[in-house]
Amino acid sequence: MPEQFNTLTSRTFVIDQEDIDTDQIIPARFLTTTTREGLGKLAFHDWRYDSDGKPLDNVSLNSLDTGTHKVLVAGRNFGCGSSREHAPWALYDFGFRAVIASEIADIFRSNSAKNGLVPIVAPPEAHDWLMAHPDVEIEIDLANQSVKLGNGPSFLFEIEPFAKHCLMEGTDPLGFLTAQSDAIDAYEKQHA
């Protein structure tokens, strides 16, 4: 289970690129795993390693300190492509706890919120500012759905209330679903 998320003060790591797809986040050839652990070393694999698997020196992701940089900021339509939950598993294991973009793909956003990675869609001005100010310290307050930008203004973001609840509790919704078995029984009886 992921950690509970309440507030986070962190620097940002900016990837100035739109449409970062799940094949970039974790290439498909690594999906033969049967566990969800230890995928951080494969995050953005083909950007970080050469064809022999040696880390590339000039790639800042390879020297990033996720002790101080837990927030990934990227361009529009982050996480597009496949439904692989390996994408948020890899980003979480790498050390990220939130992703901020001007738009986040549906399935990735749904998967992230179930795995301790807070998906934040920033309004255009705030997003532009974040893209233009890499490495800035920000403060995410999930309860209040707000992000404070450095010493500057804050913006509010939308998050589906149940996803927010699960992130704050560090839980996934399976317990909620299994508790509804009477309603499921009734539906199945009615539609038998």
Add this chain to the structure above:
Amino acid sequence: MSPEDAASAPRSLFEKLWDAHLVRAETPDTPAMLYIDLHLVHEVTSPQAFSVLAERGLKVRRPDRTLATIDHATPTLDFAPGETPPYATEAARNQVETLQANTQAQGITLHGWDSPHRGVVHVIGPELGATQPGMTIVCGDSHTATHGAFGALAFGIGTTEVGHVLATQCLLQRKPKSMRINVEGETAPGVSAKDIILAIIAEIGVDGGTGCVIEYAGSAIEALDMDGRMTVCNMSIEAGARAGMIAADETTFAWLKGRERVPSGADWDKAVEAWSDYRSDPGAHFDKEVMIDAAKIRPMVTWGTAPDTGIAIDAPVPDARSASHAKALNYMKFEAGMPVSGAKVDQVFIGSCTNSRISDLRAAAVIMSGRKVAAGVRALVVPGSVAVRAQAEEEGLDQIFIAAGAEWRQPGCSMCIAMNGDKGEPGQLIVSTSNRNFEGRQGPGARTVLASPATAAASAIAGHVIDPATLTEPAHA
């Protein structure tokens, strides 16, 4: 609006399916609980879900509504009966064996190595008649929208949600927005379903359908056969939409009749009557509507590294509109102002959940018949299922491909996702009938041009990207 008005208000196909599957309506605090009629499972996105069930001591609630196959990590090479399949890696073998063990333990039907219906999950569901109009269908795979071609609400889910559906047959969802794409008019000869969907995605953009369920409608959609409709719905996610759907009609019913899992006799008539209600009422509300003129669609190819970079095959590659476009042009080694046609081809892949059905193979065979794959080009033809392969062999299509010099493979996802050993090499240009042209999708450094089966086949013959209508290499049949 009063409850009476709501009951009589015109509803879209999507709204009808949504309403019919509500176990629990949404509240401000919790999403709707949607009942899932059919859950398709494959080896790649399920092992961690089965593990969660085991950790919590839960059983699969409805094994009878769950159907599994192996497709993503499986080799497409031949092997003798009794031999171990030639897996690319030990991890791939382990993943397939994990699914075998999980399905056996939970009483789930698995179309595994010995099944005549093994194949790409989005090919075998319809083929078995497991996919039916009016259903909710999910799978841990973003191309699940394929099944929407039958008037079903079908979408891809993550592995955590795979666990939810295994354990409870339900999914938590907020109601998405709705979008209707009307493709009206007649397409020109040589324009296929793949060209239609590539044109749609180019029009609305790679995120044009984000947050939406798309209904495809209009005379050009109605004119498509079921294989073509599946091709269109399949790529809904490439426009950001989790689901795409087409209302069921006589074409749908004729295709389904007699298949293994559909009702027969009087039950068939009853089913068709019920299925016929699943269409959008006149005046139904859509959050967004798009009109596409079918007559203007040309054979399409993509020039970039996102699926919305489709252009007419003879049109010039556009100037870069953004840094991402410039990066894509650089990766693809294409030049603005030059057409994609004429670019030298290294590999051709005909297959995937988008284009591996019998109609797709026939379209490729028509082009390849009596011709030879150009020297230096490797062409892979990978049928979508064991049954599609058998049908193609009955029609002699395999002999056409083999005589042309193409490789006739066993079914699977193969080079679409390139995780089974079938892949492109760095820098190679691949004309592919699959659905994604992301950087490295078909192998690190490989460059993908998405196209129809006819265009892919013609490009294999010519050795460069080419409009099949202009193929001059003579047929020697």
